[in-house]
Amino acid sequence: MNVIEAEAKALEEIARASSLADLEEVRLRHLGRNGVINQLLSEIPELPRQEDRKTAGGLINSVKEKIGNALEEKDRELKKKDLKEIDRSSFDITSPGISPRVGSTHPLTQFREFVRDTFSRLGFEEVYAPHLEEDEYNFGLLNIPPDHPSRDLWDTLYLEDGRAMRTHTSNMQVREMRRRKPPIRVMTFDRCFRYENLDPHHSHTFTQFEVLYVDKDVSMGQLRFLSDLFLKAVLGEKTRTRFRPKYYPFVEPGVGVDALCPFCEGKGCRVCGMEGWFEIAGAGLVHPQVLRNGGIDPKVYSGLAWGFGPDRMLMIKLGIEDIRYFYEGDFRFLKQF
Amino acid sequence: MLIPYSWLKEFVNLRKPIEQVAADLSLAVIGVAGIKKTGGEQVLDLDVTYNRGDLLSVVGVARELAALYGTAIKGHPEKFQPPDSLSQLAVKNDVKLSKLYTLTKISKLSYKITPKQISSRLDAAGMRSVNLWADLTNYVMLEWGQPFHAFDAEKVARRDSTLSIEIRPAKRGEKIKTLDGLDRQLSTEDIVIADRRGPIAIAGVMGGEDTEVDEGTTEILLEAAIFDPLSIRRTARRLGLRSEASSRFEHYLSPDNLYTSLNKILKLYQVYGKGVVSGFASVGEKNIEPYSVGLTHEKLARVAGEAIPLLKARAYLERLGFKVMSSEKGLLCWPPHFRGDIRIPEDAAEEVLRLHGYENILAKPIQTTLEEVRENKLESGRDRTTSLLADLGFSEAKTYPFVSTFSLMHLQTKKLLRLKNPISIEAEYLRPSLLFSLLEVAKRNMARRKEGRIFELEKIYPKKGENLALGVLIWGEENSFLTLKGVLEALGDKANLKLEFGHAKKEEFFHPVKFAEVRVGSEQIGIIGTVHPHLARAFDLPESAFFEIDFERLARLFQPWRAFESIPTYPEIIEDYSFVLPQTRSLADLIFEVRAASPLVREIELKDRFETKSGERSITLRITFQSPEKSLSAEDVKPIREKINRVIQKSGGTIRS
Numbered sequence: 001m002n003v004i005e006a007e008a009k010a011l012e013e014i015a016r017a018s019s020l021a022d023l024e025e026v027r028l029r030h031l032g033r034n035g036v037i038n039q040l041l042s043e044i045p046e047l048p049r050q051e052d053r054k055t056a057g058g059l060i061n062s063v064k065e066k067i068g069n070a071l072e073e074k075d076r077e078l079k080k081k082d083l084k085e086i087d088r089s090s091f092d093i094t095s096p097g098i099s100p101r102v103g104s105t106h107p108l109t110q111f112r113e114f115v116r117d118t119f120s121r122l123g124f125e126e127v128y129a130p131h132l133e134e135d136e137y138n139f140g141l142l143n144i145p146p147d148h149p150s151r152d153l154w155d156t157l158y159l160e161d162g163r164a165m166r167t168h169t170s171n172m173q174v175r176e177m178r179r180r181k182p183p184i185r186v187m188t189f190d191r192c193f194r195y196e197n198l199d200p201h202h203s204h205t206f207t208q209f210e211v212l213y214v215d216k217d218v219s220m221g222q223l224r225f226l227s228d229l230f231l232k233a234v235l236g237e238k239t240r241t242r243f244r245p246k247y248y249p250f251v252e253p254g255v256g257v258d259a260l261c262p263f264c265e266g267k268g269c270r271v272c273g274m275e276g277w278f279e280i281a282g283a284g285l286v287h288p289q290v291l292r293n294g295g296i297d298p299k300v301y302s303g304l305a306w307g308f309g310p311d312r313m314l315m316i317k318l319g320i321e322d323i324r325y326f327y328e329g330d331f332r333f334l335k336q337f
Numbered sequence: 338m339l340i341p342y343s344w345l346k347e348f349v350n351l352r353k354p355i356e357q358v359a360a361d362l363s364l365a366v367i368g369v370a371g372i373k374k375t376g377g378e379q380v381l382d383l384d385v386t387y388n389r390g391d392l393l394s395v396v397g398v399a400r401e402l403a404a405l406y407g408t409a410i411k412g413h414p415e416k417f418q419p420p421d422s423l424s425q426l427a428v429k430n431d432v433k434l435s436k437l438y439t440l441t442k443i444s445k446l447s448y449k450i451t452p453k454q455i456s457s458r459l460d461a462a463g464m465r466s467v468n469l470w471a472d473l474t475n476y477v478m479l480e481w482g483q484p485f486h487a488f489d490a491e492k493v494a495r496r497d498s499t500l501s502i503e504i505r506p507a508k509r510g511e512k513i514k515t516l517d518g519l520d521r522q523l524s525t526e527d528i529v530i531a532d533r534r535g536p537i538a539i540a541g542v543m544g545g546e547d548t549e550v551d552e553g554t555t556e557i558l559l560e561a562a563i564f565d566p567l568s569i570r571r572t573a574r575r576l577g578l579r580s581e582a583s584s585r586f587e588h589y590l591s592p593d594n595l596y597t598s599l600n601k602i603l604k605l606y607q608v609y610g611k612g613v614v615s616g617f618a619s620v621g622e623k624n625i626e627p628y629s630v631g632l633t634h635e636k637l638a639r640v641a642g643e644a645i646p647l648l649k650a651r652a653y654l655e656r657l658g659f660k661v662m663s664s665e666k667g668l669l670c671w672p673p674h675f676r677g678d679i680r681i682p683e684d685a686a687e688e689v690l691r692l693h694g695y696e697n698i699l700a701k702p703i704q705t706t707l708e709e710v711r712e713n714k715l716e717s718g719r720d721r722t723t724s725l726l727a728d729l730g731f732s733e734a735k736t737y738p739f740v741s742t743f744s745l746m747h748l749q750t751k752k753l754l755r756l757k758n759p760i761s762i763e764a765e766y767l768r769p770s771l772l773f774s775l776l777e778v779a780k781r782n783m784a785r786r787k788e789g790r791i792f793e794l795e796k797i798y799p800k801k802g803e804n805l806a807l808g809v810l811i812w813g814e815e816n817s818f819l820t821l822k823g824v825l826e827a828l829g830d831k832a833n834l835k836l837e838f839g840h841a842k843k844e845e846f847f848h849p850v851k852f853a854e855v856r857v858g859s860e861q862i863g864i865i866g867t868v869h870p871h872l873a874r875a876f877d878l879p880e881s882a883f884f885e886i887d888f889e890r891l892a893r894l895f896q897p898w899r900a901f902e903s904i905p906t907y908p909e910i911i912e913d914y915s916f917v918l919p920q921t922r923s924l925a926d927l928i929f930e931v932r933a934a935s936p937l938v939r940e941i942e943l944k945d946r947f948e949t950k951s952g953e954r955s956i957t958l959r960i961t962f963q964s965p966e967k968s969l970s971a972e973d974v975k976p977i978r979e980k981i982n983r984v985i986q987k988s989g990g991t992i993r994s
Contacts, residue, residue: 101730103790105723109733113720122703125710131738131796131803132754132767147567149587150387158757159767165738165756183705191796193738195760204760205737213703220690221642221701228700243695244364245687247386253640253687255695256368285640288681302639329734329778329793331786 003056006036007063014070020078027071037064107318107337108207108326111310112189115209118233122226124187124211129172131191132163139164141174141293142250150249155195157204165193169208169307170250173286176212177294182301183215189310200322203311207326210307214286214294218302220253223283226306231259231280234313240266242277251284251305262316271316278316281308338393341461342379344480348399348411355379358402365691366401367392378461388678390588394482397675404656404692416596417441417603419617426558426618429503434528435540435621437592438504438562439599442490442616443606446470448552452609464581470550470557473605475581481598482675483561483590484582486538488548490556496547497532502558502618504530504540511536515543515578527572528564541569541586542578557612561599563590563621589677592623625674632685633667640686642701645693653692654685715805718832718892722807723794725831729824731790731809736774738798739764744773747846747872754798767798771808772846772883776868779812780876787879788813794888807863807888810881817882818851818867825855825865825884833896838865838925846872847883855886862890905939909963910974913944914981915993918954922989930984931958935977939963955993 010030017023030036040060047053116126129137135146144150154167169188176186189209196202211226224243232239239259246256259280261272268274286303296303311323320326325333342355351358355372359381363369368384383392391397396410403410419441430438448469455476456466462479466472474485494500507523513536514520521539523529528540538544541564550557566587573583606612638644651661651668658673672679679685690698723733740748741763750766759765768774771793778791792809809824811817822838829836834857841854847866855863863886873881918924924943932938938960945957960981962974982992 101790103727103729103731104733105727106733106735108735109719109723109794116716120710123705123707123710126713126716128715132798147571148387149566149570152387157760160755160757162757183708185705185710191738195758197760204764215703215705217639219639219642219701220695220698222703224642224698225700225702242364243698244368245366245691245695246368247388249387252681252683253690285683288683327735327737329736329775329781329791331732331782331789334732334734334791 003040003059003063006030006040007066010036010063010067011070014067014074017074017078020075020082023071023074023078030067031064031071037067104334104337106326106334107314108310110337111314114234115189115230115310116187118230119187119211122185122229124185124213127172127176127186127188128190129166129169129175129188131166131193132159133166133171135162135164137171137174138166138168141290142170143287143289144249148249150247153248157193157195167194168192169210170305172210173212173250173290173305174294177214177291177296182296183213184303185211185213187211198324200324203323203327205327206323207310208307209310210305212286212303212305214291214296214301214303216301218285218304220255220285223255223285223304223306226304227257227281227283230306231257234317235259235262241280243283246282246284248282248284250287250290252287254282254284257281257283257306257308271319280313280316281306283307338383338385338398339373339462340381340383340395340398341375341458342381344395344458344462345381345399345402348396349403349406350408350411351402351406355381361405362398362402364696365405365694366398375461376457378457380461387588390585390590390677391482391675393585393588394478395480397482400658400675404653404658407656414597415600416593417600419614419619423614424616426616427499427501428618428620429501429505430620431504432621434506434565434568435504436563436565437595437619437621437623439560439595439619440502440617441559441561441599441603441614443557443559443603443610443612444490444555444615446555446557446606446610446612448554449609455609468550468552469609470554473602473609474559477598477602477605478582478585481594481601482585483595483598484541484585485598485602486544486560486582487550487554488537488544488558488560489550489554490558491554492548493532493537493558496537497534499533501533502530502537503532504528504562507536507539513537513539514546515539516546516549517543518546521576524572524575526568526575528568530560539572539576539578540564542573542576542580542583557606559599559602559606561595561602563592563595591674591677592621592625593674596623627671629669629671630679630682630685631664631667631669632682632689635667636682637667637686637689640683641690641693641698643699645689649693650689653689656692657688659685659688714895715889715892717897718888718895719794721831721895722828722888723792725828726792726809726824729790729827731792731824734775734778734791734793735795736771736778736793737764738767738796740766740768740773741777744777747773747875752800754800769799770797771795771806771885772810772868775808775810775883776872776876776878776881779810779878779881783812783877786813790814805888807886807891808883809885810868810883812873812881813879815880817880818848818865821882821884822865825886829857832891832894833899834891834894841866845869851882855884857891857894860890860894862887862894903965905963905965907964907966907968909939909961910969911959911961912974912978913957913959914985915945915955915957916985916990917993918956918988918990920952920954924954924956927985927988927990928958930988931960931981934980934984935962937962937964937969937973937977938981956990 013026017026044053044056156167157165169190172188192208196204231241242258243255246254248254256279258277260266261276263269263271266276268276283306288298291298311326359369370382370384373380385392426440428440451466451469451472459466464475470487474487478484506525507527507529511523529536530538537548564586569586573579654661654670660671662669670685753766755766790811794807796803797806811821814820837856838853843849847869852866854861865884868881868883940961942959944959947955
C-alpha cells in the first residue's frame with residue numbers, strides 16, 4: 001500500500017467510524033505500534049537513495065499528522081454525539097434495586113448484644129448456668145425451701161429425674177458466688193421456663209437478663225444507679241423510673257422497677273393499660289442468707305441483683321403485640337429485624 | 338385480695354380519692370392490680386405476696402395506710418376474754434399440727450337472713466353468701482385475716498355425744514365426705530379435726546358435710562385456729578381445694594389477732610344470731626415470745642446507700658407498730674404481733690425505706706476495684722457466627738425447647754428427656770437436636786417461601802447433657818449439600834479453622850450417602866447432611882440440607898487472628914485443567930495431590946463442576962502457578978503440567994481434551 005492509498009483509506013475509515021470504540025480501532029490500525037503508518041515508516045530504510053528516504057519520511061509524517069488531526073476532530077465529534085445520546089437516554093431510578101440475599105439475626109440476639117455491651121462497659125462478665133437445674137440452685141439456696149408457699153411465685157416444669165427447668169436466671173447467683181471472690185460483677189442473658197399456657201402475653205419459654213454485683217457497701221443507691229443507667233440506655237434519656245416494694249425471697253429489700261410509659265409519658269394509654277407506668281424490672285439487695293449460701297460473709301459484703309425480661313422489654317419498645325412471635329420462626333417476623 | 342373501700346374507711350380515715358390511695362399503696366406497700374367497681378362499691382384489688390399475710394385483711398391494709406399517712410387506726414378492738422365461769426370443752430391438740438386451737442360454743446342461736454350490709458360486702462370481696470352462720474365467719478376473716486370454721490354442735494353431738502374433739506393426722510385409709518358432697522380419701526399428711534367416730538373436718542381446708550351449719554342450726558362450735566402452714570398447703574393442693582381460708586392458713590397468723598377477731602365474731606353472733614357463748618377451749622401457745630431485731634446505723638446506711646437519721650427511722654418504725662428502743666449502736670426493734678416477716682436487720686431496714694420513700698433514694702455511682710474481665714470466646718464466637726450467617730442470607734430463628742407431637746413420630750421417646758408435669762403433649766419431651774425445630778420452622782414458612790435459609794443458636798437437651806448447638810437449614814435450593822458445606826467452610830474460614838469432612842455412620846434422618854461428620858483435627862464437632870428425602874417429604878419440604886455444630890467446642894477453637902501471607906510480586910501463570918471424576922473418587926484427595934505436585938502451585942480454584950444425572954462429574958480446576966523468586970516461563974511450567982495430568986489420572990480422573 002502506498003502513502004496516498006494509506007491516507008485515503010485512513011481518512012475514509014475515520015469518516016465512517018460511528019462510535020468511539022470504532023474510532024479507537026481505526027487509530028490502532030493506522031497509527032498503532034503495528035499500524036499502517038509505522039509499517040510504511042519501517043520500509044523507508046529499504047529505499048536506496050538518501051534523497052528518496054528523506055522525501056518519503058516527510059511525506060509519511062505529514063500523512064501521519066493529517067490522520068492524527070482527522071482522528072482528533074472525529075473524536076470530538078463522536079464525543080459530542082455520545083454526550084447527546086447519554087443525555088437523551090432515560091432510566092427509572094425509582095425502580096427497586098436488585099436485592100442481595102440478606103438474612104437477619106433474631107431481635108433477642110440483637111438486644112443481647114446491646115445489653116451485654118452496656119454492662120460490659122461497667123466491668124460485668126457474661127456467665128451461664130444450666131437450663132436443667134438442681135432444685136437447690138433454682139430454689140433452696142435462694143431461700144425458697146421445698147413446699148414453701150413462696151414457690152407459688154413460680155410455676156415450675158420438672159423433669160422425670162427430679163431436676164427443674166430453671167424458672168429464672170437467678171440459678172446463676174449461688175453458682176457464681178461459690179466460684180468467685182468479691183468484687184463479683186456478672187451478668188447473664190438466657191432462657192427460662194415456666195408452667196404457662198401459650199397466649200399473646202404468656203410463654204412457657206422466655207428470656208431473662210440479670211446482673212449480680214457483690215462488693216463492700218453495695219446499696220440501694222447503687223441499685224438505683226445501675227437501673228437508671230440501663231433503662232435510659234434502652235428507653236431513652238428522658239425515661240423516668242421508680243422503685244416499689246416487691247417480694248422475692250432471695251433479696252431484702254426487694255423492689256419492682258417501673259418505667260414511665262414512653263407512649264403517653266405517664267398520662268395513661270392503651271399500651272400501658274392506663275397505668276402510665278410499666279413494671280419493667282425486678283431487683284433487690286441480695287439476702288444475707290443467699291450470700292452465706294454462696295460462701296460470702298454478709299458482715300463484710302453486700303450484693304445487688306437486678307433483672308428484666310428482654311421479650312417483654314422489646315414488646316414494649318417495638319410494639320410487638322404477641323410474645324409467641326419470638327419463638328415461631330415466621331419469616332414475616334424475623335425479616336423485620 | 339379484694340378490699341371494698343368503704344370497709345377500709347371504717348378503720349382508717351381516708352380523705353384521698355381511691356386512685357391516690359391505690360398509688361400510695363403500690364409505691365410503699367404492695368402491688369395494686371386495679372380498682373374495680375362492684376355494685377356501686379369501689380374495690381381495691383391487691384396482689385398480696387407471701388411475706389405479707391397480714392395484708393390479707395381489711396384491718397391489715399388499714400394499719401399500713403394509717404402508718405403511711407401518719408394517722409391512727411380507728412377503734413380499739415379487744416381480745417376475747419372467756420369468763421372463768423365458762424364451761425370447758427374437751428379438745429386434744431398437738432402444737433406441731435396446730436400452734437393454737439380454740440373452740441367456742443355458741444348456744445340459743447336463732448336464724449335470720451344475712452343483713453344486706455354483710456352480704457354485699459362479701460360479694461364485693463368476691464365471696465358468695467351461703468347462710469348467716471357461714472357468712473359471719475367469712476366476713477370476719479376478710480376483716481381480720483383469721484379464718485373460722487363453724488360446726489353445727491347438735492350434729493356433732495349426734496355423731497358422738499361426748500363431744501371430744503381431737504386435732505390429729507389423718508389415719509391411713511380414712512375418708513370424709515366434705516361440704517361439697519364429695520368423698521375425700523385422706524392421707525397421713527393431712528391434719529383432721531376428729532371426734533371418736535372419725536374426721537369431722539379437714540383442718541384449714543374444708544368441713545365435713547354431716548356437721549355443716551344451716552338455717553336450722555341453733556348451736557355452733559366455732560373453731561379459730563392456727564395450723565401448720567406447710568401441711569395445710571400440701572393438703573389443699575393435693576385435693577384441689579385451695580380457698581380464701583386455706584390460703585390464709587399458709588401465711589403467718591398471729592395468736593393476738595386470733596383473739597381479737599374471735600371477740601369480733603362472737604359479738605356478731607350475738608347481734609345477728611342472738612347467740613350466747615356457752616363453752617370454750619383453747620389449746621396451744623396463746624402468746625408468741627416477743628423477739629427483737631437490731632438495726633444499726635451502719636446497717637441502715639449500707640442498705641440505703643446514704644445516712645438516714647435514726648430519729649426518723651424510729652418514727653417510721655413506730656408508725657408501723659414496732660416497739661423501738663434506741664441504743665448506742667442504733668435501734669432495737671420489736672415487730673408488732675401481726676408481722677411474721679420481720680426477722681433480720683435488712684427486713685427492718687426495708688420498713689424504714691418504704692416509709693422514707695424509695696423515690697428519695699438517690700442513684701449512687703459504683704466505686705469498686707477493677708479487675709480484668711477476660712475475653713469470652715463463646716460470646717465473641719456467637720457475634721461472629723450470627724452476623725456471618727445473616728450476611729450469607731440466613732435468618733435466625735429461636736424456637737421452643739420441646740419436641741412437638743408431629744416431630745415425635747420420627748423420634749424414639751426412650752432416647753429423650755421427659756417432663757414429669759408437661760403443660761401439654763406438645764411440650765412433653767425435650768429436644769435432642771435442633772433438626773426438628775428447624776424443619777418445623779421451614780414447614781411453617783413453606784406456604785410463602787419455596788426456598789429458605791435459617792439457623793438457630795440455642796440449647797439442645799440430649800440425655801448426655803444440655804449443650805449449646807448451632808443448627809443451620811436450607812431448603813428448596815439446588816445442590817443443597819454442597820451449598821451448605823460452602824457455608825460451613827466459610828464459617829470455618831472466619832474462625833481461622835480448617836474444617837475436615839469425613840464419612841460418618843449412617844443416621845436415619847439423613848441421606849445415606851450425602852452425610853458427613855465435621856472435624857477440627859481429630860475432634861468431631863458436628864455433622865452435615867442432606868435431610869433424608871422421606872423425612873423432608875414428611876415435613877412437606879423439597880430437598881433440604883442441615884448441619885449442626887457443637888457450638889461450645891467450636892467457639893473454644895476460634896482463632897481470632899492468622900498470620901499474613903505476603904502478596905507475591907512476580908507474575909502468575911494460570912491454567913485450566915478439565916477432567917471427569919466419578920463420585921466414588923474423592924475430589925478433596927485429588928486436589929490435595931495436585932497441590933503437593935509442586936511448590937509452584939499457588940492456588941487451586943474449583944472453576945466449574947457439572948454433574949449429570951448418571952452421576953458423572955465434570956470438573957475444571959483453575960490452577961495458578963507462581964514463584965516467589967522469579968517470573969515463570971513456559972519451560973518452567975511444562976514439567977509441572979505433565980505431573981499434574983499424571984496425578985489427576987492416578988486419582989481417578991479422565992482428562993478431557
